[in-house]
Amino acid sequence: MGYKVAVAGATGNVGREMLNILAERGFPADEVVALASRRSQGTEVSYGEQTLKVKVLDSYDFSDTDICLMSAGGSVSKEWSPKIGKQGCVVIDNSSAWRYDADVPLIVPEVNADAIVGFAKKNIIANPNCSTAQLVVALKPLHDRAKIRRVVVSTYQSVSGAGKEAMDELFTQTRAIFVSDPVEAKKFPKRIAFNVIPHIDVFLDDGFTKEEWKMVAETKKILDPKIKLVATCVRVPVFISHSEAVNIEFESELTADEAREILREAPGCLVVDKREPGGYVTPHEAAGEDATYISRIREDPTVEYGLVMWVVSDNLRKGAALNAVQIAEVLVNRKLIQPKRQAA
């Protein structure tokens, strides 16, 4: 007998991708349940060949469900994840609600799968921010070789990172500009079509944004608290996939050739790095793919031991849904949970 899995937020960008990925990877689920708000009750979503009718999260009983993949936003997760966890169902949450809780593991399976121990304290496991997930996948193998001291990262984040309404806003604004209609900004603070916005999430007292702070705090929790990191997070008019320009300073020498070899062998990474026009990956090509792509690897001549590189990944997949399903696979493959209905 297999597992019973609920996807909460199943009508959203991340939730729909979770259903696709569960089916694509043949996750050992006997039953998958799609949950969302009352607004979506009865609407249909696809899970492989099957069509699931959406049920309402508020009135769902989790007592015979093994895993809940949660992507319904921070406030929903704050309210519901502890209640679901108490019913013996492990929540793998995509919001930032639990990431910094000492009793909640924050996991990127290629990087720190062993940190999953202790998940049973709250029965909640957190997924990192999309920009952090792809960054740590690329940093980890280099850190293992030459110890990273400091990282400077600038992100180029797609609108799907802000949900389905944000994708609609880019589409609507782009169309409005072509037909000379007035352009309305609702979801973003300024026009996003044919523009870039150096502001994601709220501003903090020190002038950084919360998105930038998340990258610092999460890299420390997942990879190494000693790594110093500074980020500038920018929204760009791309539908899917985040890109990052990453400067890394190491404690010892690591050449670009060595880094390329290490990353070629690293789990979750794909190196595409030809020094010619088009010999690198752009967000358009990464959309719908699982890998974290690394291109433009070169030595930084301004520091003693430094590299610069370009990192691109599908934010809805490695940045969210794929990572969550990989965490569920860790639970299953390491036999950390058993299907409740088998135990009964």
Ligand SMILES: NC(=O)c1ccc[n+]([C@@H]2O[C@H](COP(=O)([O-])OP(=O)(O)OC[C@H]3O[C@@H](n4cnc5c(N)ncnc54)[C@H](OP(=O)(O)O)[C@@H]3O)[C@@H](O)[C@H]2O)c1
């Ligand atoms: N997009 C990314 O790249 C990314 C990456 C990492 C993490 N995340 C996180 O994942 C979460 C979802 O993001 P998204 O991009 O999928 O957003 P989205 O496209 O706006 O979808 C939100 C989902 O949450 C559901 N929902 C909202 N309020 C609810 C409630 N009260 N009860 C039950 N379900 C409710 C919505 O259902 P209805 O259709 O019924 O409204 C919808 O299914 C957020 O926490 C986000 O921060 C996103």
